[in-house]
Amino acid sequence: xxxxxxxxxxxxxxxxxxxxxxxxxxxxxxxxxxxxxxxxxxxxxxxxxxxxxxxxxxxxxxxxxxxxxxxxxxxxxxxxxxxxxxxxxxxxxxxxxxxxxxxxxxxxxxxxxxxxxxxxxxxxxxxxxxxxxxxxxxxxxxxxxxxxxxxxxxxxxxxxxxxxxxxxxxxxxxxxxxxxxxxxxxxxxxxxxxxxxxxxxxxxxxxxxxxxxxxxxxxxxxxxxxxxxxxxxxxxxxxxxxxxxxxxxxxxxxxxxxxxxxxxxxxxxxxxxxxxxxxxxxxxxxxxxxxxxxxxxxxxxxxxxxxxxxxxxxxxxxxxxxxxxxxxxxxxxxxxxxxxxxxxxxxxxxxxxxxxxxxxxxxxxxxxxxxxxxxxxxxxxxxxxxxxxxxxxxxxxxxxxxxxxxxxxxxxxxxxxxxxxxxxxxxxxxxxxxxxxxxxxxxxxxxxxxxxxxxxxxxxxxxxxxxxxxxxxxxxxxxxxxxxxxxxxxxx
Amino acid sequence: xxxxxxxxxxxxxxxxxxxxxxxxxxxxxxxxxxxxxxxxxxxxxxxxxxxxxxxxxxxxxxxxxxxxxxxxxxxxxxxxxxxxxxxxxxxxxxxxxxxxxxxxxxxxxxxxxxxxxxxxxxxxxxxxxxxxxxxxxxxxxxxxxxxxxxxxxxxxxxxxxxxxxxxxxxxxxxxxxxxxxxxxxxxxxxxxxxxxxxxxxxxxxxxxxxxxxxxxxxxxxxxxxxxxxxxxxxxxxxxxxxxxxxxxxxxxxxxxxxxxxxxxxxxxxxxxxxxxxxxxxxxxxxxxxxxxxxxxxxxxxxxxxxxxxxxxxxx
Amino acid sequence: xxxxxxxxxxxxxxxxxxxxxxxxxxxxxxxxxxxxxxxxxxxxxxxxxxxxxxxxxxxxxxxxxxxxxxxxxxxxxxxxxxxxxxxxxxxxxxxxxxxxxxxxxxxxxx
Numbered sequence: 001x002x003x004x005x006x007x008x009x010x011x012x013x014x015x016x017x018x019x020x021x022x023x024x025x026x027x028x029x030x031x032x033x034x035x036x037x038x039x040x041x042x043x044x045x046x047x048x049x050x051x052x053x054x055x056x057x058x059x060x061x062x063x064x065x066x067x068x069x070x071x072x073x074x075x076x077x078x079x080x081x082x083x084x085x086x087x088x089x090x091x092x093x094x095x096x097x098x099x100x101x102x103x104x105x106x107x108x109x110x111x112x113x114x115x116x117x118x119x120x121x122x123x124x125x126x127x128x129x130x131x132x133x134x135x136x137x138x139x140x141x142x143x144x145x146x147x148x149x150x151x152x153x154x155x156x157x158x159x160x161x162x163x164x165x166x167x168x169x170x171x172x173x174x175x176x177x178x179x180x181x182x183x184x185x186x187x188x189x190x191x192x193x194x195x196x197x198x199x200x201x202x203x204x205x206x207x208x209x210x211x212x213x214x215x216x217x218x219x220x221x222x223x224x225x226x227x228x229x230x231x232x233x234x235x236x237x238x239x240x241x242x243x244x245x246x247x248x249x250x251x252x253x254x255x256x257x258x259x260x261x262x263x264x265x266x267x268x269x270x271x272x273x274x275x276x277x278x279x280x281x282x283x284x285x286x287x288x289x290x291x292x293x294x295x296x297x298x299x300x301x302x303x304x305x306x307x308x309x310x311x312x313x314x315x316x317x318x319x320x321x322x323x324x325x326x327x328x329x330x331x332x333x334x335x336x337x338x339x340x341x342x343x344x345x346x347x348x349x350x351x352x353x354x355x356x357x358x359x360x361x362x363x364x365x366x367x368x369x370x371x372x373x374x375x376x377x378x379x380x381x382x383x384x385x386x387x388x389x390x391x392x393x394x395x396x397x398x399x400x401x402x403x404x405x406x407x408x409x410x411x412x413x414x415x416x417x418x419x420x421x422x423x424x425x426x427x428x429x430x431x432x433x434x435x436x437x438x439x440x441x442x443x444x445x446x447x448x449x450x451x452x453x454x455x456x457x458x459x460x461x462x463x464x465x466x467x468x469x470x471x472x473x474x475x476x477x478x479x480x481x482x483x484x485x486x487x488x489x490x491x492x
Numbered sequence: 493x494x495x496x497x498x499x500x501x502x503x504x505x506x507x508x509x510x511x512x513x514x515x516x517x518x519x520x521x522x523x524x525x526x527x528x529x530x531x532x533x534x535x536x537x538x539x540x541x542x543x544x545x546x547x548x549x550x551x552x553x554x555x556x557x558x559x560x561x562x563x564x565x566x567x568x569x570x571x572x573x574x575x576x577x578x579x580x581x582x583x584x585x586x587x588x589x590x591x592x593x594x595x596x597x598x599x600x601x602x603x604x605x606x607x608x609x610x611x612x613x614x615x616x617x618x619x620x621x622x623x624x625x626x627x628x629x630x631x632x633x634x635x636x637x638x639x640x641x642x643x644x645x646x647x648x649x650x651x652x653x654x655x656x657x658x659x660x661x662x663x664x665x666x667x668x669x670x671x672x673x674x675x676x677x678x679x680x681x682x683x684x685x686x687x688x689x690x691x692x693x694x695x696x697x698x699x700x701x702x703x704x705x706x707x708x709x710x711x712x713x714x715x716x717x718x719x720x721x722x723x724x725x726x727x728x729x730x731x732x733x734x735x736x737x738x739x740x741x742x743x744x745x746x747x748x749x750x751x752x753x754x755x756x757x758x759x760x761x762x763x764x765x766x767x768x769x770x771x772x773x774x775x776x777x778x779x780x781x782x783x784x785x786x787x788x789x790x791x792x793x794x795x796x797x798x799x800x801x802x803x804x805x806x807x
Numbered sequence: 808x809x810x811x812x813x814x815x816x817x818x819x820x821x822x823x824x825x826x827x828x829x830x831x832x833x834x835x836x837x838x839x840x841x842x843x844x845x846x847x848x849x850x851x852x853x854x855x856x857x858x859x860x861x862x863x864x865x866x867x868x869x870x871x872x873x874x875x876x877x878x879x880x881x882x883x884x885x886x887x888x889x890x891x892x893x894x895x896x897x898x899x900x901x902x903x904x905x906x907x908x909x910x911x912x913x914x915x916x917x
Binding site: 073141144145148151152155159164165167168170171172174175178179181182185186189190192193196 | 822826829835838842845846849852853855856859860870871874877878881884885888889892893895896899900902905
């Protein structure tokens with residue numbers, strides 16, 4: 001039986017504060033929308049921090065029974081270490097991106113409300129509410145609604161520029177996302193028919209390896225990996241993420257795809273029966289490994305900076321799937337290492353990739369193009385941005401000290417300890433390939449400007465937002481491992 | 493074979509037949525007709541399944557509103573045949589697609605037919621949880637109380653959708669009214685409908701929303717009818733929708749979720765917590781939320797049907 | 808085989824038909840219609856599950872029925888969004904499919 005824990009009300013606040021802020025911003029519009037949105041995101045970060053502190057100090061998940069109606073009839077919000085860590089990551093990235101967005105989505109005093117600024121300042125808190133619903137939801141159908149919230153928000157953010165070339169890739173993205181949601185929903189229907197509840201805590205340990213459960217697991221997994229753009233369902237992601245304006249790309253690649261990732265973890269390690277997990281984990285990891293290699297190789301060959309960074313997302317998402325067979329096969333200590341590695345990879349990628357997309361946006365804004373071969377002079381014009389981009393790149397490569405290093409090192413160790421050494425080869429090869437494309441960009445940015453190249457200065461405030469995200473992703477690697485005890489709270 | 497079984501079999505075949513016809517239809521227009529026919533047949537299926545609430549929703553939203561918006565876009569999309577035929581998958585791809593669809597359908601059938609017997613059910617628990625709220629319709633109790641968070645988030649999703657639709661507008665159209673300009677129709681069937689239908693429709697819409705707490709019906713079904721009554725005069729060019737920057741329109745769209753959220757948070761003070769209702773006051777509070785939500789559903793659906801602003805802002 | 812089983816198979820058939828249309832049809836508008844057929848199949852499955860859970864004098868389990876009502880509204884919103892994108896794509900680029908464009912243009916965004 002779920003009971004409301006001390007501090008459980010924080011979970012309600014984490015969900016209702018950004019939702020309410022979005023509704024108020026929607027009505028107020030104009031400059032008010034920005035004020036409401038920024039204030040709400042600041043408070044949201046405080047709430048996320050309080051939740052993380054409470055989970056870590058208490059060493060146990062928080063929960064809140066909504067309306068006092070116990071599951072299975074009612075629903076609960078829950079925050080274990082995974083939710084708390086992802087929520088905190090989301091709050092940091094969203095606040096940094098919102099501060100970055102103050103420049104492009106400014107409404108001068110007295111000016112009429114503009115479409116893009118209004119949509120941006122409404123959808124930033126909307127994304128916060130969607131992420132809170134996805135990370136804290138304790139009911140599989142409620143998580144379906146959260147997935148749809150994420151889809152709508154992501155789509156609107158991606159179309160913020162209103163450029164014609166963007167509509168086609170976003171429509172393709174929408175169709176993929178909708179198929180993903182429908183397959184997920186189909187699975188929840190079967191699970192309800194089999195168990196009479198969709199509460200994750202009630203389903204945990206009670207599922208049988210029978211036909212409805214297996215079919216539900218397969219359908220829901222397929223739906224979620226389509227949303228996470230796992231190879232071979234990855235083709236929608238690069239154009240959709242690369243074509244969006246910089247602030248939106250950072251949110252899409254950094255955060256939105258992580259919503260489906262958390263759901264996939266919940267499904268596999270809480271809901272589905274052991275035979276399904278043991279049988280399917282290697283398949284997922286094999287697809288993930290392919291994504292790492294294919295994504296990195298294609299990224300290496302891209303001509304345009306933003307597309308390169310987007311293909312890198314395909315590769316980096318691949319790492320997340322390597323944790324599945326490691327978790328399934330390992331003893332408790334190794335499993336805990338694989339769990340920490342996988343979740344750290346999600347967090348450090350969120351921070352680093354947001355920094356890189358924002359940085360790429362600044363480079364494009366300054367040079368007027370984003371051709372990788374013509375980046376000369378960028379480092380001279382905006383050293384802070386290029387340094388931040390390089391730091392983010394180090395984290396993706398997995399060089400110490402960085403969050404990416406800790407994540408990949410933990411996954412590497414777990415793969416050797418479980419005797420699945422072949423995954424470690426993929427991790428190393430992925431690191432080398434990542435090094436290749438990061439080097440390509442940084443070297444180009446450091447080279448002398450081509451004659452006639454005019455680099456316009458970019459606002460310092462924006463540069464520091466990028467740097468803050470990149471530094472946060474490095475700091476994750478400096479923190480001693482006990483600080484990640486948070487992520488282990490309530491781990492499977 | 494008894495009569496009920498025969499009816500189910502005929503309905504199932506009819507649904508699958510119209511669905512297949514929808515795919516095979518030569519023109520997009522015919523496909524929409526097929527889709528709406530499928531939806532109407534599904535409404536009967538829902539009655540057969542003992543779900544009158546869902547049947548109403550399927551008729552209003554699933555077949556009705558969805559059919560209308562698709563038809564509306566079909567009427568505005570012309571041409572593109574060359575591009576479509578160039579992008580049409582070749583026979584091999586189509587066979588692969590068919591195999592995929594058959595595999596998913598087959599797997600699903602295998603799963604469904606092996607669901608446990610007797611089926612687990614929350615019917616008893618939901619019924620027991622309906623009486624203390626003072627409601628007569630367990631589906632409404634589930635929507636407003638037991639799974640209130642779903643409904644709250646869904647109401648918020650509607651606002652997301654309206655905003656997303658608006659944000660697809662061209663920059664210089666921002667500030668205009670939603671939807672394209674319709675020529676004023678002073679005569680003809682459309683004008684007649686737009687004048688006669690709304691008074692009747694509004695009464696029916698409000699009635700369906702009102703009875704929802706005790707009988708089949710509710711905010712979504714009633715709100716859809718109200719939305720249709722609001723959109724009809726726009727399409728006939730008899731009335732002009734308010735501008736997307738008009739705060740009154742925005743408040744109308746957001747008032748439902750805002751009220752729901754406000755009552756939910758007030759539960760911390762006046763009841764046992766978030767989305768809890770104080771004993772004895774559940775029904776009036778639920779009616780308050782339902783009233784605000786009906787207004788918001790109607791406004792949101794009307795804006796979703798109209799689409800992004802396509803006319804200039806008012807001088 | 809009971810009447811509910813027959814309707815369960817109809818739900819599976821609708822899902823298959825919708826999925827096929829979504830994958831095999833080129834025109835976006837037809838894909839959106841197919842998506843709605845697929846959605847109708849999914850909701851029907853919930854209806855079958857609800858019917859199987861009929862108890863306590865109710866014709867079906869109200870919990871999955873409530874989920875369908877929520878799901879129908881969300882699906883409608885998704886359809887509206889997809890249609891608006893389709894319309895805008897057509898108005899701006901004259902395109903009626905989401906087939907791959909010719910290779911990336913070199914233009915970049917500011």
